Amino acid sequence: MPRWMMPPSASPVEPVAGRLHRRAGRLSSVHIGSSPVNARAELPSPAMTRSTPWGLPRPVTTGLRWLLWLAFNAFALYLVVALYVQGQMAFALLGLVVSGIASYLFINRRMYAQRYIFPSVAGMLVFVIFPLLYTVGIGFTNYSGSHLLSQAQVERYHLNQTYLAGERFRFTLHQSPDGERLRIDKGEQGVFVSPPLTGEPDVEAPLSLQPAEAAGELGDALALREVIQRRKALEQWVMQAPDGSLLRLYGLREVAAVEPQYRQDGPGVLVDNRTGARLTADMERGFYVDETGKAVPPGFTVFAGFANFSRVLTEPSIREPFMQIFAWTFAFAGLTVVFTLALGLVLASLLQWELVRGKAFYRLMLILPYAVPAFISILVFRGLFNQNFGEINLLLDSLFGMRPDWFSDPALARTMILIVNTWLGYPYMLLLCMGLLQAIPRDQYEASAIDGASPLDNLLRITLPQLIKPLMPLLIASFAFNFNNFVLITLLTRGGPDIIGATTPAGTTDLLVSYTYRIAFQDSGQDFALAAAIATMIFLLVGAMALLNLKLSKVKV
Amino acid sequence: MAMVQPKSARYRLWATHAALLAFVAVILFPLLMVISISFREGNFATGSLFPENPTLEHWSLALGIPYTHEDGSVTQPPFPVLLWLWNSVKIALVSSVLILLLSTTSAYAFARMRFGGKAPILKGMLIFQMFPPVLSLVAIYALFDQLGQHVSWLGVNSHGAVIVASLGGMALHIWTIKGYFESIDASLEEAAIVDGATTWQAFFHILLPMSVPILAVVFILAFITSVTEYPIASVLLMDVDKLTLSVGAQQYLYPQNYLWGDFAAAAVLSGIPITAVFLYCQKWIVGGLTAGGVKG
Numbered sequence: 001m002p003r004w005m006m007p008p009s010a011s012p013v014e015p016v017a018g019r020l021h022r023r024a025g026r027l028s029s030v031h032i033g034s035s036p037v038n039a040r041a042e043l044p045s046p047a048m049t050r051s052t053p054w055g056l057p058r059p060v061t062t063g064l065r066w067l068l069w070l071a072f073n074a075f076a077l078y079l080v081v082a083l084y085v086q087g088q089m090a091f092a093l094l095g096l097v098v099s100g101i102a103s104y105l106f107i108n109r110r111m112y113a114q115r116y117i118f119p120s121v122a123g124m125l126v127f128v129i130f131p132l133l134y135t136v137g138i139g140f141t142n143y144s145g146s147h148l149l150s151q152a153q154v155e156r157y158h159l160n161q162t163y164l165a166g167e168r169f170r171f172t173l174h175q176s177p178d179g180e181r182l183r184i185d186k187g188e189q190g191v192f193v194s195p196p197l198t199g200e201p202d203v204e205a206p207l208s209l210q211p212a213e214a215a216g217e218l219g220d221a222l223a224l225r226e227v228i229q230r231r232k233a234l235e236q237w238v239m240q241a242p243d244g245s246l247l248r249l250y251g252l253r254e255v256a257a258v259e260p261q262y263r264q265d266g267p268g269v270l271v272d273n274r275t276g277a278r279l280t281a282d283m284e285r286g287f288y289v290d291e292t293g294k295a296v297p298p299g300f301t302v303f304a305g306f307a308n309f310s311r312v313l314t315e316p317s318i319r320e321p322f323m324q325i326f327a328w329t330f331a332f333a334g335l336t337v338v339f340t341l342a343l344g345l346v347l348a349s350l351l352q353w354e355l356v357r358g359k360a361f362y363r364l365m366l367i368l369p370y371a372v373p374a375f376i377s378i379l380v381f382r383g384l385f386n387q388n389f390g391e392i393n394l395l396l397d398s399l400f401g402m403r404p405d406w407f408s409d410p411a412l413a414r415t416m417i418l419i420v421n422t423w424l425g426y427p428y429m430l431l432l433c434m435g436l437l438q439a440i441p442r443d444q445y446e447a448s449a450i451d452g453a454s455p456l457d458n459l460l461r462i463t464l465p466q467l468i469k470p471l472m473p474l475l476i477a478s479f480a481f482n483f484n485n486f487v488l489i490t491l492l493t494r495g496g497p498d499i500i501g502a503t504t505p506a507g508t509t510d511l512l513v514s515y516t517y518r519i520a521f522q523d524s525g526q527d528f529a530l531a532a533a534i535a536t537m538i539f540l541l542v543g544a545m546a547l548l549n550l551k552l553s554k555v556k557v
Numbered sequence: 558m559a560m561v562q563p564k565s566a567r568y569r570l571w572a573t574h575a576a577l578l579a580f581v582a583v584i585l586f587p588l589l590m591v592i593s594i595s596f597r598e599g600n601f602a603t604g605s606l607f608p609e610n611p612t613l614e615h616w617s618l619a620l621g622i623p624y625t626h627e628d629g630s631v632t633q634p635p636f637p638v639l640l641w642l643w644n645s646v647k648i649a650l651v652s653s654v655l656i657l658l659l660s661t662t663s664a665y666a667f668a669r670m671r672f673g674g675k676a677p678i679l680k681g682m683l684i685f686q687m688f689p690p691v692l693s694l695v696a697i698y699a700l701f702d703q704l705g706q707h708v709s710w711l712g713v714n715s716h717g718a719v720i721v722a723s724l725g726g727m728a729l730h731i732w733t734i735k736g737y738f739e740s741i742d743a744s745l746e747e748a749a750i751v752d753g754a755t756t757w758q759a760f761f762h763i764l765l766p767m768s769v770p771i772l773a774v775v776f777i778l779a780f781i782t783s784v785t786e787y788p789i790a791s792v793l794l795m796d797v798d799k800l801t802l803s804v805g806a807q808q809y810l811y812p813q814n815y816l817w818g819d820f821a822a823a824a825v826l827s828g829i830p831i832t833a834v835f836l837y838c839q840k841w842i843v844g845g846l847t848a849g850g851v852k853g
Binding site: 083091117120121124127350353362366370372373374376380386389423487491513516520528531532538545547 | 581665672682694700707721728810828
């Protein structure tokens with residue numbers, strides 16, 4: 001991703017605003033007060049009292065407004081209640097807050113200005129701030145691939161478990177006008193038919209079977225092939241015979257009588273109907289455990305306090321790779337800033353020289369890496385650096401007779417990443433420096449030429465000292481961006497080569513962000529809580545950088 | 558031109574040209590190479606910058622046309638590149654329009670109206686914009702998973718989700734537009750309001766027509782940001798038919814299925830329009846970006 005679109009760039013925009021502020025100050029004599037529009041915002045203007053924007057009579061538009069408002073509130077309320085019923089407290093709360101504010105702004109005339117900013121603030125709230133808080137929250141739980149459900153869901157899961165208790169009966173599946181129906185032959189007890197299998201299967205509400213005589217015409221039985229196609233869905237249904245016994249699919253031709261495996265015995269306690277063994281909910285481990293302490297999956301999500309954080313800091317198989325990745329992340333971001341700045345500054349100084357002709361050509365060529373979408377150029381480099389048939393190794397082979405293995409050797413992989421990122425990042429610095437250099441008075445260089453200064457002297461004693469102050473916030477933003485440069489690592493090396501001895505997926509070129517991503521989303525990982533804990537630590541670092549940046553760039557609002 | 562020139566200036570000028578040209582050659586090497594590779598035969602061919610036996614095999618596959626070899630065997634296109642490109646463009650268009658609409662109205666309020674909490678909201682936006690969405694992907698996934706159970710076109714594996722998720726990144730654009738609005742004198746709008754226009758009319762009929770250039774810049778920025786967005790799309794989209802280009806492109810380079818030549822053609826094909834848009838617009842984009850640097 002080119003740098004001008006990097007999220008953390010307080011600064012590229014800020015100075016524009018800052019500069020314009022000064023201009024606005026100069027113009028202020030023209031203004032009647034600093035905010036002329038607002039002075040009238042709350043009062044209905046003469047035009048509004050006469051007609052409405054659509055030319056409709058006022059009562060009609062007012063009525064429409066209220067109707068719209070009611071419809072919106074009804075929908076929002078439905079969503080919030082639905083989420084609440086499903087036990088999704090965080091999402092219900094989010095919906096309540098956002099729709100509540102929207103509803104309030106809509107009816108309150110004094111909130112005119114806020115109506116304009118609401119959509120963007122709400123977008124920020126829902127897609128940036130809420131996920132951030134939610135992630136921090138996950139960091140304090142044990143949420144992971146083996147602890148996905150809530151305790152209530154796990155309890156229900158266990159209570160719905162059944163075991164094969166009795167006889168098996170043959171069944172056939174029939175297509176009736178209302179839907180598919182099962183016909184079960186219970187031998188001497190008679191033949192029974194299920195109601196149409198429509199809607200979602202619900203284990204808690206078994207379908208009652210009725211005698212075949214009462215069921216009416218069924219049509220031909222479906223072929224086995226079609227039963228196989230529907231097997232997954234069919235297995236979800238539980239049927240209840242008139243005598244109260246429960247039946248469930250058993251294989252492709254038979255249903256069997258089943259009994260619930262557990263019964264509830266007080267809160268958080270389940271008793272096995274066959275063995276009488278007691279399972280109790282262990283609220284620290286997030287599992288139902290039997291008397292011997294053995295966990296019965298699936299696990300449920302529980303509050304874990306600082307356990308994930310202390311795991312990162314104390315467990316050697318996590319701490320070692322974490323520290324290594326932490327150090328590399330800082331080194332990577334710092335070196336990237338230094339390299340891109342150095343290259344950009346030198347090139348900008350060269351292009352600044354009046355005698356150099358063809359500046360437009362050089363400029364166009366030099367910003368090309370910036371114009372090509374990063375996801376394409378990174379993948380191009382991935383191919384070019386390939387050990388066996390990458391063009392870079394072919395070139396090195398023919399020139400120096402060597403074929404470095406860029407993707408397996410940690411030091412080489414890191415070198416490659418820095419090379420690629422410098423290629424991607426220097427045009428941004430070049431553009432910034434070219435803009436800033438124009439602000440340095442030319443006569444300073446003339447004076448230094450009279451004194452016989454070398455170009456290096458010019459660079460170090462005139463150019464750099466004057467550039468560094470306005471550049472500082474931009475450099476911090478660039479550092480923060482590269483600190484979190486997920487796309488580069490993911491598309492180039494995927495973090496590899498792996499760190500040996502790590503229990504989490506960790507590679508020598510992983511940055512903290514890509515490490516977090518891999519812990520959460522890679523097949524072997526799915527440890528969302530650990531990932532969230534590390535993400536929380538990164539949030540603190542990024543927050544510090546953001547505040548520093550805001551302070552240095554002296555944002556005026 | 559400077560009045561005083563050291564004597565060695567001429568030699569240094571030649572050295573400068575030589576250095577710049579050499580540097581440009583190094584910088585362009587990967588880009589030229591990938592164009593060359595897209596015309597080479599097979600997926601493992603090596604050779605010089607100008608292929609000895611140029612072939613359109615990879616280009617045909619990238620354009621979705623099955624390629625018939627000389628021996629009569631037919632290769633099917635491995636991935637729907639044009640569909641991916643279309644998905645990317647579709648998502649980017651819709652999300653940039655939405656971003657432009659919402660950030661323009663917000664920027665108007667921030668630039669022209671006075672209300673409580675304005676400064677903290679603006680600063681807070683800048684700070685929160687620095688947090689990378691990659692870190693909250695678990696939460697973002699869960700959010701859309703929930704939404705999808707009630708509103709199907711916003712669920713996981715839908716383009717709607719990716720579009721809506723992009724609305725979180727408006728802070729930067731709001732700041733850009735706000736800065737521009739503040740540079741425009743408010744007296745015209747004032748006059749309109751005195752003459753009986755509503756605030757909205759003053760904004761829509763007077764301020765907006767004067768701000769077309771900055772709106773174009775923001776639109777293009779939002780468009781390119783959306784096309785190159787990777788992390789969120791990679792988590793929210795799953796089906797091959799639904800992928801965007803940035804997520805799909807890497808499928809060419811899996812070690813088990815290494816389609817280097819096909820990738821090169823697809824990369825050049827899809828990279829050219831985006832690069833062209835950027836180069837065409839870079840004057841404005843870069844102008845807005847560097848102008849700011851000049852303050853002390």
